[in-house]
Amino acid sequence: MDTPPQIDSPAHDVPAAPASAAATAQRAVTVLIARRVLPAAVADFEAAMQGMLAAAQGFAGHLGGQLMPPDEVGDSAETLLYHVVFAFDSEAHLAAWQSSPERAHWLQQVLPHTVGTQQLHRVTGLDYWFAAPNSTTRAAPPRWKVACVTWLGIFPTVLLLFLTVAPLLAHWHLVPRVLVITLLVVAIMTWVVAPRLTRWLHPWLHAKT
Structure with a gap:
């Protein structure tokens, strides 16, 4: 292993990011x-x-x-x-x-x-x-797979929030309304949706190409 x-x-002794990686540092x-x-x-x-x-x-x-x-x-x-x-x-x-x-x-x-x-x-x-839930060594899947699974999780999450939470915030101003919705999306994706999707799709996400 x-x-x-x-x-x-x-x-x-944390090395400083090279100048060429300035964008990555953000x-x-x-x-x-x-x-x-x-x-x-x-x-x-x-x-x-x-x-x-x-x-x-x-x-x-x-x-x-x-x-x-x-x-x-x-x-x-x-x-x-x-x-x-x-x-x-x-x-x-x-x-x-x-x-x-x-x-x-x-x-x-x-x-x-x-x-x-x-x-x-x-x-x-x-x-x-x-990242694999019980490992600190497994590399992330290819970016295109990350994008696919991210969309697969975000689409139903956002749809659900727009059907349930958004109507309750209809009288709010745009910025706080979007703030609440996006905070909920991130929280639900991080602790509910993404862990399950990555577990269910683990063989495909980490399949050797």
């Missing part, structure tokens, strides 16, 4: 982190991670974060695999968080409760929706 990039300390970027935790340390680990997630919220460009517990917890499990998501609106804002004293502080609170080194994978734009 390929070994994903590993970090075990604050990212003081794209939203999501960091997926996998950590193994001893069952006896779960409560302390979760408390420390919640502290880190809360600290990240105060940084410019922060789009969200989430701690995802193991899908299945067996009584005989020696370690439990946790996943953590951090999302920022650009590489520059992500780098500012990764090199911050706040992150360094909370990382030191997290480390005593984990086993081994963390596994880190970065994705940009909509690629987060199409």
Whole structure:
């Protein structure tokens, strides 16, 4: 199995984006982190991670974060695999968080409760929706497949919202009305529609061509 990039300390050496990649640096970027935790340390680990997630919220460009517990917890499990998501609106804002004293502080609170080194994978734009749910190493599917599945999810989601929510907002001004609809679309796609579509269509999305 390929070994994903590993970090075990604050990212003081995050390389700057090359000049030719200036446009890419403006794209939203999501960091997926996998950590193994001893069952006896779960409560302390979760408390420390919640502290880190809360600290990240105060940084410019922060789009969200989430701690995802193991899908299945067996009584005989020696370690439990946790996943953590951090999302920022650009590489520059992500780098500012990764090199911050706040992150360094909370990382030191997290480390005593984990086993081994963390596994880190970065994705940009909509690629987060199409990352394999239990892996930090699988590459995103081809762009044309991403576009197809994204449309397949967005079309019924937007249609449903226009039939149900939009009439309730008819008396609102255009900008707040669009703001609410688009926020709902992103939330529903991220936590409801996209995970199911990518699971159902996984063989096709990741088929070798």
